Amino acid sequence: MAFRKDSFLRRQELRQGQFLNTNNLPAIKQTSRDESYTIGAEFDERPDLLAHLLYESSNLWWVFALRNPDILKDPIRDFSAGTVIMLPAMDTITSLIGSR
Numbered sequence: 651m652a653f654r655k656d657s658f659l660r661r662q663e664l665r666q667g668q669f670l671n672t673n674n675l676p677a678i679k680q681t682s683r684d685e686s687y688t689i690g691a692e693f694d695e696r697p698d699l700l701a702h703l704l705y706e707s708s709n710l711w712w713v714f715a716l717r718n719p720d721i722l723k724d725p726i727r728d729f730s731a732g733t734v735i736m737l738p739a740m741d742t743i744t745s746l747i748g749s750r
Contacts, residue, residue, distance in 0.1 A: 654709065655747055655748055656707060656709045656710055656747050657709070675716060676716065676746055677716065678713060678716045678742060678743075678746065679742075680736070681738070681739060681742055683739035683741070683742070684717070684736045684737060684738055684739060684742075685736070685739075686735075686736060686737075687734070687735055687736070687737045688732065688733070688734050689729060689730060689731055689732065689733045689734075689735065690731060691731040693729070693731070694729070694730055694731040695726050695727060695729055695730060696729070697711040697714050697715070697725060697726065697729045698711040700714070701713065704737065704740075705740060705743060710743065711725070712725065713738055713743055713746075714729065714735055714737075717735070717736055717737070717738045718735045718736055721733065721734075722735065
C-alpha cells in the first residue's frame, strides 16, 4: 500500500498491507516563521479549505493539528471560528513532505 507524499500516513509501518495500530506522526516544531492566525467563520470545521488557500492543497489539512496539538485535539471539531492557532511556514511543510 502506498500513500501520497503529502499524506501523514506515508511513514506508517504496515505488515501484510495492514496498519499496526500505532501512529508515528511527524512533529511540526515551532519556528520563527510561524504565524498566529484566528480561524474565520468561513473555515469553521474546515481545515481542508484553509490548507487549500494557504498551501494550495486541501490534503495538507493535518498540518494544523500537528502544529497545534494542545489546541486542536479533534482536528475537525476544534477547528472552530475564533480559535487562534499557529500556522507553519510553507518551507517547514515542504521539508516535512518533500517537494510537491
